[in-house]
Amino acid sequence: xxxxxxxxxxxxGAGAGLYMLTPVSGPARDLTLVGDAAxxxxxxxxxxxxxxxxxxKNETAQLAGGAGLPTPFGTFYPPNITSSKTAGIGTWxxxxxxxxxxxxxxxxxxxxxxxPYDSYTLMSDQEIADLHAALMAFPANDTPSKAHxxxxxxxxxxxxxxxxxxxxxxxxxxxxxSQSDQWNRGKYIVFGPGHCVTCHSPRNPLGGVxxxxxxxxxxxxxxxxxxxxxxxxxxxxxxYTVDALVQTLTDSFTPGFDNLGxxxxxxxxxxxxxWTDADKRAVAVYLLSGVI
Numbered sequence: 640x641x642x643x644x645x646x647x648x649x650x651x652g653a654g655a656g657l658y659m660l661t662p663v664s665g666p667a668r669d670l671t672l673v674g675d676a677a678x679x680x681x682x683x684x685x686x687x688x689x690x691x692x693x694x695x696k697n698e699t700a701q702l703a704g705g706a707g708l709p710t711p712f713g714t715f716y717p718p719n720i721t722s723s724k725t726a727g728i729g730t731w732x733x734x735x736x737x738x739x740x741x742x743x744x745x746x747x748x749x750x751x752x753x754x755p756y757d758s759y760t761l762m763s764d765q766e767i768a769d770l771h772a773a774l775m776a777f778p779a780n781d782t783p784s785k786a787h788x789x790x791x792x793x794x795x796x797x798x799x800x801x802x803x804x805x806x807x808x809x810x811x812x813x814x815x816x817s818q819s820d821q822w823n824r825g826k827y828i829v830f831g832p833g834h835c836v837t838c839h840s841p842r843n844p845l846g847g848v849x850x851x852x853x854x855x856x857x858x859x860x861x862x863x864x865x866x867x868x869x870x871x872x873x874x875x876x877x878x879y880t881v882d883a884l885v886q887t888l889t890d891s892f893t894p895g896f897d898n899l900g901x902x903x904x905x906x907x908x909x910x911x912x913x914w915t916d917a918d919k920r921a922v923a924v925y926l927l928s929g930v931i
Contacts, residue, residue: 661800661804663742663743663800663803663804663807663809664742664809665741665742665760665808665809665810665811666809666810666811668737668741668764668767669764670733670734670737670768672764672765672768673768673772674733674768674769674770674771674772674773675768675769675772676769676772676773676775676776677773678766678769678773679769679770679771679772679773679774679776680773681913682762682766682769682770682773682832683702683770683773683774683777684909684910684913684914685828685832685833685910685914685918686759686770686832686833686834687832687833687834687906687909687910688702688720688774689701689702689909689910690705690905690906690909690910691705691708691717692704692705692717692718692719692720693705693909694706699780699782700721700778700780700782701721701777702719702720702721702727702774702777702780703719703721703726703727703780703782704716704717704718704719704782704783704784704785705717707785707788708753709860710753710846711846712789712793712846713787713788713789713790713793713794714787714788714789715751715753715754715787715789716784716785716786716787716788717753717754718784718785719780719782719783719784720774721774721777721778721779721780722774722775722776722777722778722779723779723780723781724779725781726780726781726782726783726784727779727780727781728774729775729779731746731771733767733768733771736767736770736771736774737767737771739756740756740759740760740762740767740770741756741759741760741762741767741809742756742760742809743756743757743760743799743803743807743809747796748796748797748799749796749797749799749800749803750796750799751787751789751796751799752799752802752806752807752846755834755837756807757806757807757808757837757848758830758831758832758833758834758836758837759831759832759834760809760810760811761810761811761812761827761830761831761832762811762812762831762832763811763812766832802845802846802847805845805847806845806846806847806848812827812830812831814827818928818930821917821920821921821924821925822921822924822925822928822930824917824918824921824925825921825922825923825924825925825926826925828918828921828922828925829854829922829925829926830853833910833911833922835854835869835922836848836853836854838857838864838866838902839854839855839856839857839866839867839868839869840852840853840854840855840856840857841855841856841857841858841859842857842859853931854868854869854870854926854931855868855870855873856868856869856873864901864902866902866903869926870926870929870931871926871927871928871929872929874926874927875927877893877894877895878894878895879894879927880894880927881920881923881924881927882923884919884922884923884926884927885916885919885920885923887899887907888907888911888912888914888919888922888923889907889911889912889919890907890912891903891904891907891908891912
């Protein structure tokens with residue numbers, strides 16, 4: 640009898656293991672849409688592409704590859720995403736690009752979540768087409784991407800399939816009908832292309848965002864380094880109002896007359912300072928609403 644029990648347990652374990660290696664895919668994208676590069680240029684700024692995929696300290700060209708992102712699992716280097724056909728993503732079709740953005744799967748296999756596809760998956764089909772068009776129109780640069788410095792077993796990309804089953808839910812943004820358009824726009828940016836949630840949330844030992852603690856800060860450090868809480872109570876404790884937060888996202892000056900530097904300073908310089916006033920205000924309204 641015990642032999643059958645062992646066989647059942649082994650079979651169940653094997654089945655669960657195989658399931659954890661299956662692809663994790665969201666709703667199908669409309670790949671017939673024509674992208675608008677002008678709109679996509681704004682999405683490059685909204686999504687922080689320049690901040691991550693450029694290394695100003697080493698004087699790399701924009702989007703030709705970013706500085707290393709230290710994590711407990713190793714150091715990840717944002718790759719060249721210019722239109723170069725040899726070093727960048729110039730040969731990527733809209734379908735391939737959409738798969739990477741939406742499901743975290745590139746031509747080379749599963750992508751590491753240091754690339755925030757768990758936020759970008761919320762973007763609309765038209766935005767994906769627009770962003771692809773903008774990147775294909777971006778000047779090509781043939782600087783090779785740096786290889787990630789990741790040891791065993793984290794260097795096995797197939798293992799990312801299991802991580803996705805545990806912590807990734809590919810989906811599109813759904814507005815909250817009980818909230819205003821402005822509030823919904825703010826939440827969309829925070830959890831979607833702006834991926835504020837990526838850096839400003841604590842991570843569990845496997846690198847997933849701790850459920851229920853989104854935006855409460857990551858003092859241990861994540862892909863963007865250490866990041867404070869940006870929840871309502873903590874923002875207000877530092878004298879933030881909607882107007883003050885909009886101002887900080889514009890010029891990096893805080894209500895306490897400090898000037899934000901480091902990673903957030905780069906985000907403001909390359910990303911949020913280029914957002915429309917309406918988008919900055921939407922983010923501030925959402926964060927200071929206290930409704931997560």
